[in-house]
Amino acid sequence: MPELPEAETIARTLAPHVEGRLIRSIRFFAPRARRGMIPDLEGRRLLRSRRHGKQVVLELDGGVLMVKLGMTGSLRWRGPAGPYTRALLELDEGWISFDDVRQFGSIGWAPECPRSLGPDPLEVSEEEFRARLALRSARIKTLLLDQHFLRGLGNIYADEILFAAAIHPLTPARRLDAERVGRLYQVMRDVLERAIAAGGSSISDYVDADGRPGNFQQFHQVYGRAGGNCPRCGRTLRRILIAQRSTHFCPGCQKQNY
């Protein structure tokens, strides 16, 4: 579920409730929800709620809590405890619940936000994006999903971006000509910004920190629409597997011309 626009939305909707509050405790109800060691946080101030790639970062004085949402993770302001509540961050007033059905998500601690991932898709310059693509022979869809190449894109937005750029998902990155790279860069920003403005995509059960679903799924052009008609040319949309991930595209608009 949560890719860049959803993590951004969760971080933003959480911010007004939690920034400036003092932490009372962090409690875990599932061992695998804790990633590594987390010190006693009592009395630390929660300074900021922001995003890093697909993760929500809660900046405290002296360190950061990095929340990986995995496939089904959510952070809810004053969330009701349920069977899938894996952790609770109690504040001097109110609390944040971390719910995660499939348990692919986790919460870790670090002195500062690690810099091991690739650049943010909304911050990378076109020149750097171009230079990084030129070095790689991998297929463009695979590369967009690689968090060390760019941090934040997942399966939905990779497919939507490639459709908007009219690029076939199997195209080797270094075979993209200058025009296509320029288009890819522009539509990547455009799709992500529109998705954030819509509060992200709610495919099944994603909601923001206030429990509100996103609306961007209404604007998906190809994701989840295999067998339907291309909104641009009318041909039947296809679904194939690339790197074990289902990949949706239009065989008419996204030609394999390389």
Add this chain to the structure above:
DNA sequence: TGGAATGTTCGGCT
């Protein structure tokens, strides 16, 4: 009814 698929990521293997 069972098998396949689902938004992610990591490690191991070639």
Add this chain to the structure above:
DNA sequence: AAGCCGAACATTCC
């Protein structure tokens, strides 16, 4: 080195 594969997990859908 890059890329494929399976595993971690729970639920839904055909």
